[in-house]
Amino acid sequence: MAAMQRSFMNVVSKSRNLVGSNPRTPSWSLNRNRTADQALLLATENNTSSGVDFQVRFASLKAVRSRMRSVASISKITKAMKMVAAAKLRGVQARQESSKPFTAGLKSFLKSTFSEIEGKETSGNHLIVAVTSDRGLCGGVNSNVVREIRKLLHEDKQNQYAILLCGDKGRDGLQRLYRNLFVVTIKDVFRAPVNFAQTCVVAEEIFKQKFDSVAIFYNHFKNAISQVVTRKVIPGLDIILKHAETFDSYEFESDMDSAQTLTDLYEFQFAVQLFDALLENATSEQAARMSAMDNATRNASEMYQKLTLTYNRQRQSVITGELIEIISGAEAL
Amino acid sequence: MLGRTAVSYLRKQTQVHILKRGFADQVAQGSEKLKLSFATPTSALRKDASVDMVVFPAATGMMGVLPQHVPTVAQLKPGVVTVIEEGKEDKYFVSSGFAFVTQDRTDILAVEAVRLEDLDKEAVQRGLSECESAINSASDEVSQAIAQIGVEVHSAMKSALES
Numbered sequence: 001m002a003a004m005q006r007s008f009m010n011v012v013s014k015s016r017n018l019v020g021s022n023p024r025t026p027s028w029s030l031n032r033n034r035t036a037d038q039a040l041l042l043a044t045e046n047n048t049s050s051g052v053d054f055q056v057r058f059a060s061l062k063a064v065r066s067r068m069r070s071v072a073s074i075s076k077i078t079k080a081m082k083m084v085a086a087a088k089l090r091g092v093q094a095r096q097e098s099s100k101p102f103t104a105g106l107k108s109f110l111k112s113t114f115s116e117i118e119g120k121e122t123s124g125n126h127l128i129v130a131v132t133s134d135r136g137l138c139g140g141v142n143s144n145v146v147r148e149i150r151k152l153l154h155e156d157k158q159n160q161y162a163i164l165l166c167g168d169k170g171r172d173g174l175q176r177l178y179r180n181l182f183v184v185t186i187k188d189v190f191r192a193p194v195n196f197a198q199t200c201v202v203a204e205e206i207f208k209q210k211f212d213s214v215a216i217f218y219n220h221f222k223n224a225i226s227q228v229v230t231r232k233v234i235p236g237l238d239i240i241l242k243h244a245e246t247f248d249s250y251e252f253e254s255d256m257d258s259a260q261t262l263t264d265l266y267e268f269q270f271a272v273q274l275f276d277a278l279l280e281n282a283t284s285e286q287a288a289r290m291s292a293m294d295n296a297t298r299n300a301s302e303m304y305q306k307l308t309l310t311y312n313r314q315r316q317s318v319i320t321g322e323l324i325e326i327i328s329g330a331e332a333l
Numbered sequence: 334m335l336g337r338t339a340v341s342y343l344r345k346q347t348q349v350h351i352l353k354r355g356f357a358d359q360v361a362q363g364s365e366k367l368k369l370s371f372a373t374p375t376s377a378l379r380k381d382a383s384v385d386m387v388v389f390p391a392a393t394g395m396m397g398v399l400p401q402h403v404p405t406v407a408q409l410k411p412g413v414v415t416v417i418e419e420g421k422e423d424k425y426f427v428s429s430g431f432a433f434v435t436q437d438r439t440d441i442l443a444v445e446a447v448r449l450e451d452l453d454k455e456a457v458q459r460g461l462s463e464c465e466s467a468i469n470s471a472s473d474e475v476s477q478a479i480a481q482i483g484v485e486v487h488s489a490m491k492s493a494l495e496s
Contacts, residue, residue, distance in 0.1 A: 095375070098375055098376050098377065099372075099374050099375065100377075101370050101372035101377035101380045102372040102373060102374050102377070102442055104370075105370050105372055105433065105440030105441075105442050106433070106440070106442060108433075108435065108438070108440070109406075109433045109435065109440070112435075195374070195375075196374035196375075196444065247406070249404055250404045250405060250406045251403055251404065251405040251406070252405070252406050252407075253391040253392065253393050253396060253405055253406070253407035253408065254391075254392045254393060254407070254408045255392045255393050256392070256408075261406075261408060264408060265406065265408070265431060268430070268431055268442075272442070275374060
């Protein structure tokens with residue numbers, strides 16, 4: 001019996017958490033303008049004490065029922081969102097897969113050239129490109145990018161930084177502290193599926209800025225449940241031109257002078273790398289949304305079960321109370 | 334010398350001739366193949382494929398690549414990429430991009446590529462005349478440059494279809 005009582009208390013205290021709009025214990029009086037949630041609180045409180053009140057029980061039964069309805073519809077919505085995210089993930093993953101040879105072809109070339117230059121100059125003006133999604137409800141992908149950028153800006157006070165935002169959600173996270181560093185905000189990047197032409201537009205916007213190096217922050221898609229924030233550093237054009245000897249092992253086939261060719265090559269490789277980053281982030285966003293919505297659906301159904309339990313218990317006690325009244329009334333006659 | 338085999342791409346007849354006489358024999362002896370990746374942002378036309386030779390339109394002129402070519406970076410101009418694989422020729426039209434020839438592999442990264450036979454002759458002709466009229470009516474430098482590029486691409490397509 002004691003164990004039962006304890007577990008019941010448990011359920012009650014949990015259900016209070018679920019309802020959880022008011023931490024204050026309500027006073028036991030018939031407050032006319034209390035909300036449905038408060039009524040539920042009162043009812044659950046009341047159940048553990050000996051007091052019996054029909055009106056409150058009715059109200060609370062109704063409150064529990066409406067609460068159950070809303071939880072059920074929330075779970076329907078999150079389930080639908082999960083399905084949508086899963087379908088979108090399939091699409092964007094296929095896109096990413098078919099673009100792999102394109103981006104990978106450049107990587108082997110860059111490994112032997114650009115990455116050597118990368119470490120040589122670390123001071124100067126840096127441009128941070130924050131790749132975030134436009135829509136929320138996608139787990140931690142956006143806040144992870146924001147946190148990484150904040151950490152960098154907090155630790156490194158020597159260098160000049162500017163922030164270019166690609167996607168809407170990064171702005172919300174950074175504008176309180178680093179609003180004065182914003183240079184460009186681009187939104188609706190992920191509305192249409194990521195494509196190369198659009199990436200070139202973003203890249204042109206980046207080339208308009210003055211910088212010694214660019215750091216692209218994005219989520220690398222490892223698999224459907226794990227996305228890793230990655231910082232991709234690309235040295236600026238001036239630095240590349242200064243260290244042009246890195247390209248000596250290659251012959252250049254172009255009708256223009258070598259500086260112009262190198263600029264073209266630089267812009268091309270930048271666009272390809274940005275394209276890769278945008279695709280990775282788009283895939284990560286959908287994957288994170290899928291698992292976030294899956295969790296939400298699971299939580300909602302858990303909540304629904306608990307509410308069902310509370311509801312049935314309440315109903316039972318109403319019936320018991322009524323029976324007692326009828327019997328004792330009959331006995332009194 | 335096997336290492337430096339940049340050939341200028343002549344007419345079709347002579348090209349077959351050159352292949353037969355010179356390079357193809359040498360390649361056959363070493364039984365070596367060229368590892369080629371030919372990709373656009375949306376698709377891979379060849380992925381780590383073993384081919385005999387690839388010819389692409391570098392900005393300086395047509396350029397043929399055989400195995401063990403000297404490392405090269407080439408800017409592409411609008412033109413035809415020919416992949417020669419077991420005696421068969423596959424032709425694609427590319428708009429622009431870059432080609433990277435390294436010691437062990439060749440990557441052609443084109444912004445856009447279509448099969449040559451998928452090009453519509455009439456549409457090309459129409460596009461060409463549209464771009465030509467756009468040059469004349471262009472008000473500022475940017476739109477004139479855009480029209481100029483359009484003319485270049487369309488006339489390259491036209492000559493590719495005619496050859």
